[in-house]
Amino acid sequence: xxxxxxLTSLGETLDLSAEYFGWFASSAQLIDDPAALRMQLAxxxxxxxxxxxxxxxxxxxxxxxLGQLDELGMVDRAHPxxxxxxxxPWQGRxxxxxxxxxxxxxxxxxxxxxxxxxxxxxxxxxxxFDFTWLRAIGPGHGTAPHVDSVYMNRGSQRLLTSWxxxxxxxxAIGGLTIMPGSHRLDRLKxxxxxxxxTFCTNQPDRPPQDVHEWIGPLGDGKLxxxxxxxxxxxxxxxxxxxxxxxxxxxxxxxFTVHGSLDNHSDRIRLSTDSRYQPADEPADERWIGExxxxxxxxVRKGLIC
Numbered sequence: 001x002x003x004x005x006x007l008t009s010l011g012e013t014l015d016l017s018a019e020y021f022g023w024f025a026s027s028a029q030l031i032d033d034p035a036a037l038r039m040q041l042a043x044x045x046x047x048x049x050x051x052x053x054x055x056x057x058x059x060x061x062x063x064x065x066l067g068q069l070d071e072l073g074m075v076d077r078a079h080p081x082x083x084x085x086x087x088x089p090w091q092g093r094x095x096x097x098x099x100x101x102x103x104x105x106x107x108x109x110x111x112x113x114x115x116x117x118x119x120x121x122x123x124x125x126x127x128x129f130d131f132t133w134l135r136a137i138g139p140g141h142g143t144a145p146h147v148d149s150v151y152m153n154r155g156s157q158r159l160l161t162s163w164x165x166x167x168x169x170x171x172a173i174g175g176l177t178i179m180p181g182s183h184r185l186d187r188l189k190x191x192x193x194x195x196x197x198t199f200c201t202n203q204p205d206r207p208p209q210d211v212h213e214w215i216g217p218l219g220d221g222k223l224x225x226x227x228x229x230x231x232x233x234x235x236x237x238x239x240x241x242x243x244x245x246x247x248x249x250x251x252x253x254x255f256t257v258h259g260s261l262d263n264h265s266d267r268i269r270l271s272t273d274s275r276y277q278p279a280d281e282p283a284d285e286r287w288i289g290e291x292x293x294x295x296x297x298x299v300r301k302g303l304i305c
Contacts, residue, residue, distance in 0.1 A: 007021075007171050007261055008261065008262045008264070009141075009142050009145075009177065009227035009228070009238075009259055009260065009261050009262055010141050010142065010144060010225060010226070010227055010259075010262070011141060011262065012226060012227055012228035012229075013228060014227065014228050014231065014238060015228060015231050015232070019237065020231040020232070020236075020237045020238065021231075021237050021238050021239075022237050022238075022239050023239065023240065023241060023242050024046075024048035024178075024239050024240065024241050024250070025048065026048055026049070026050055027040055027047040027048055027049055028048075028049050028050055028051065028052065031049065031052065031117075034120045034121055034123060037121055038121065041121075041160075041251065041252075041253065043181075044180045044181065045178070045179075045180055045181060045182060045183040045184070045252055045253060045255070045256035046178050046180060046239075046250060046251060046252040046253075046256055047250070047251040047252075048241065048248075048250050049117075049248065049249050049250070049251070050241075050245065050247070050248045051245070051247045051248060052113060052117070052247065052248070052249055053108060053113055053114065053164065053246075053247045053248070053249055054108065054112060054113060054247070055246050055247040057104055057107060057108040057112070058108060058164075058166055058246040058247055059246060060104035061102060061104040061105035061108050061166055062166040062167055062246070062270060063082065064102045064103075064104055064105065065098065065102055065105065065134075065136070065166065065270060066081050066082060066084050066270075067081065068095075068098045068101065068102065069084075069095070069098075069136055069268065072093070073087060074086065074087050074091075074093075074136065074138075074268065075087060075268070076088065076266075083267070084167065084267050084268045084270065085266050085267055085268075086138040086139055086266060086267060086268045090138035090139055090140065092136070092137070092138050092140075095134045095135075095136045096131065096132060096133060096134050098134055099132040099134050099272075105132075105134075105166075105272070106132075108164070109128070109132060109162070109164065109272060109274045110128055110274070114162060114249070114274075115128075115276075118160070118276045121160075121251075122158070122277075122278050124278050124279070124280070125278070125279035125280065126276055126277070126278065126279055127276070127277060127278075127279040127283065128274060128275060128276045128277075129152075129274065129275040129276075129283070129284075129287040129288060129292070130287065130288050130289055130290070130292050131286075131287040131288075131292040131294065132272055132273075132274050133272060133273035133274070134272050135269065135270065135271045135272065135273070136268050136269075136270055137174065137260075137263055137268065137269040137270075137271075138263065138268050138269075139263050139264070139265065139266060139267075140262065140263060141262050141263075142174050142177075142259060142260035142261050142262045142263065143259045143260040144222040144223070144224065144225055144227070144259055145179075145222065145223045145224045145227050145230055145257055145258070145259040146221055146222045146223050146257070146258070146259065147182075147183075147188075147192070147223065147254060147255050147256060147257055147258070148161060148254040148255075148256075148275075149193070149254040149255055150192075150193070150194055150195060150196050150221040151196055151221055151295070152254065152275065152284045152286065152287060153195055153254065153284065154195070154282075154284040154285060154286065155277065155281065155282040155283040155284035155285075156277040156278060156281035156282060156283065157254070158253075158277055158278055158281065159253070159254045159275055159276070159277045159284075160251055160252070160253055160254075160275065160276050160277065161251065161252055161253075161254070161273055161274070161275055161276075162249050162250070162251055162272075162273070162274045162275075162276065163176045163249070163250040163251075163252070163258075163271060163272075163273055164248075164249050164250075164271060164272045164273075164274065165244040165245070165246065165248055165270070165271045166246065166270040166271055166272065167246060167269070167270050168243060168244065168245055168246065169241075169243065169244040169269060169271070170243050170265075171240065171242075171243075171261055172264045172265055173263055173264070173265045173267060173269050174260050174261040174262055174263040174264075174269050175240055175241065175244050175260060175261055175269070175271070176240060176241075176244075176250055176258060176259075176260055176271070177227075177238045177239065177240045177258060177259050177260055177261060178238070178239050178240070178250070178252060178256060178257070178258045179230075179234065179236045179237070179238060179239070179256070179257040179258070180236065180237070180239055181236055182234065182236055182255075182256055182257035183253055183255035183256045183257075185234065185236075188223075188234075188255075188257070189255070192223060195301065196220065196221040196295065197286070197295055197299050197300050197301060198300065198301050223257060227259055230257075234257070236257075240261065275287065285299070286299050
């Protein structure tokens with residue numbers, strides 16, 4: 001497969017041959033058939049639903065978010081704020097806290113069409129994590145390949161993620177990449193598991209990177225620092241959208257390998273990760289409550305290594 005420009009992730013040029021790269025196939029035609037959606041998700045590890053969400057809500061959430069980023073000095077005021085051009089030199093920061101002051105974004109993610117989708121998909125009552133991962137990614141490298149299970153596995157294993165673009169995102173701006181079928185690889189299930197918030201009670205002097213070999217070669221839960229090599233190593237392609245648009249959403253499970261392309265534009269790439277599960281199953285305590293605690297020393301658990 002060819003594109004107008006090379007695509008990179010973590011600075012590495014991806015192999016764009018048909019064997020190792022391709023575009024998402026839409027599952028929108030299955031939207032009224034939850035059983036078929038469940039089968040597709042079980043087979044591929046993801047669903048791509050272009051145009052499913054309320055575009056007006058996405059627009060309102062984006063406009064509010066850009067105003068918030070402008071107040072933080074992250075938007076280049078030589079351009080209209082609505083263009084979302086990144087202030088240079090770019091200095092990224094955690095933006096998760098902005099969600100609480102963005103009512104349209106909370107409505108987009110936790111009411112209406114999104115929650116209705118999950119109720120039908122699970123065929124039971126649904127709860128969402130209270131923590132929302134808000135991504136405001138400037139020019140530069142994207143996200144390293146990983147699976148979510150090593151970061152949020154203390155509750156339901158039926159946890160699903162919605163990746164929601166808040167703007168038009170071309171491959172040059174970056175965006176989510178997924179390895180279809182990766183959730184079914186036995187060697188990943190065997191060698192890439194665990195919980196990043198653990199330590200060895202019987203080996204307190206053991207180096208952290210050694211302790212955590214079992215949750216990823218990089219020792220921080222990430223699967224690889226080399227997305228291009230991973231294509232041939234796992235024998236699976238990377239998939240992404242030819243162009244993400246407001247209203248699109250991608251669903252995937254906690255065992256699906258994913259990452260993102262690098263941002264080669266001058267704009268801030270805006271998206272969210274939000275998580276959903278059956279309401280009657282346990283939820284990971286790190287990501288629920290009025291002020292989710294996330295990853296910190298207070299949630300570390302000891303184990304015998």
